[in-house]
Amino acid sequence: RAVILTPDHDTPLTPLARLTTHQPHPHLITAPEPAKPRKSVFVFPGQGSQWEGMARELLATSAVFAATMEECAGALAPHVDWDLPAVVSGAPDAASLDRVDVVQPALFSMMVSLAAVWRSYGVEPAAVVGHSQGEIAAACVAGVLSLDDAARIVALRSRALLRLAGRGGMMSVPLPQDEVRDRLDRWAGRLSVAAVNGPRSTVLSGEADAIGELHGELTGAGVKARIIPVDYASHSAQVDEIRDELADLLAGIAPRPAEVPLLSTVTGDWIPEGVTDADYWFRNLRDTVRLEDAVRRLLDEQYDAFLEMSPRPVLTVGLQETVDETGADAVVGGSLRREQGGLGHLLSSVAQAFVRGVHVDWAAHFTDTHAPHTDLP
Incomplete structure (x- = not known):
């Protein structure tokens, strides 16, 4: 299957020619x-x-x-x-x-x-x-x-x-949930695993200052943790x-x-x-x-x-x-x-x-x- 999406009726000829020769084109959509x-x-x-x-x-x-x-x-x-x-x-x-x-x-x-x-x-x-x-x-x-x-x-x-606004926060962490849970002992009762989106996609929520502390610890260790722009803590x-x-x-x-x-x-x-x-x-x-x-x-x-x-x-x-x-x-x-x-x-x-x-x-x-x-x- 292939799809050509173009802004007018004249443009399709070039991507169509590329399709016949298995070459890419910005207006040509194919699958591997x-x-x-x-x-x-x-x-x-x-x-x-x-x-x-x-x-x-x-x-x-x-x-x-x-x-x-x-x-x-x-x-x-x-x-x-x-x-x-x-x-x-x-x-x-x-x-x-x-x-x-x-x-x-x-x-x-x-x-x-x-x-x-x-x-x-x-x-x-x-x-x-x-x-x-x-x-x-x-x-x-x-x-x-x-x-x-x-x-x-x-x-x-x-x-x-x-x-709840102004008291909480959330953070996305590109680590497995078990590894993230192991880091939460210092903030027991203050932080929770809010979501497990994938094998290495975990979200935390909880008290805003605790989120900030853990974020600093993670980024200091080279983990690309990201603060989510919310001021409340769902799933906590x-x-x-x-x-x-x-x-x-x-x-x-x-x-x-x-x-x-x-x-x-x-x-x-x-x-x-x-x-x-x-x-x-x-x-x-x-x-x-x-x-x-x-x-x-x-x-x-x-x-x-x-x-x-x-x-x-x-x-x-x-x-x-x-x-x-x-x-x-x-x-x-x-x-x-x-x-x-x-x-x-x-x-x-x-x-x-x-x-x-x-x-x-x-x-x-x-x-x-x-x-x-x-x-x-």
Whole structure:
């Protein structure tokens, strides 16, 4: 399989000629090996993939994206006092993405809208998986939560996190989780393993000063640890302070039967019917995110294409680490990149998945343009 993506009708001749002679070209997308049918997983990350203006281009160029974003704005409206389109398009007077109660609902809306665009091209997930707050979007796309319930969870839970702001921090450490845990004895009760994203991708959370101390120790030893720009500590003991508040805020959530299987990164197992209630969404915020375990489970069950639904890829490194360590033949890909938020880059991501075996219904994309089939030389 090969895809040529060009800005006009005259340009394809050169990349087509390069294809016949097995040479690369910027507009030519191929794969190193023949494509085989894939079982796709939509992956929804937590916080960290945001950037200013991340939805500006797609809102103007993708009708599916814009319509889904409008639905998300309507679902969020009863719970927020800011304008979603203004935030995701980077309007000058928009609420700041530095606020947890803004960035989490905004990212939720981005992820749900990106998933809708992928599906409009005929890319249907055989399963979904979500990381931390991303599991709310995953549950919505899976049909486990209605859009209204999902919007309520992400908006009210992120607002409750404001109580913890200024006291915590998080840090990404490129080391195996066991090696990281061995270093935590000095900060017992003050630091926790927040997430295990891959064999050498671990995230810590806890008290801000303890994060700073360990960061200094790690970087001094040559470890490229990175402070995550948040001022609260998800997946740590600090979250226990808002347990009762969340129980009240999220009472009445009505889980539904899954339309797409959802693998939990809280339990490491498939979500059974009726489990995603208020208590589950507290545990999703409090417990360690078991992404590596979830991916290994998916690989064992022959899922072999992991497509990240986000404004920029933040989980692909950990996903690829797990794929490489298991020796699986699996595809790992993203959707957009920072400052590359247009339909052109998204189509490139779809094409990258297609040449590796993911089913794409290209005719769906060309319906409005009446594009003809053309005989190739």
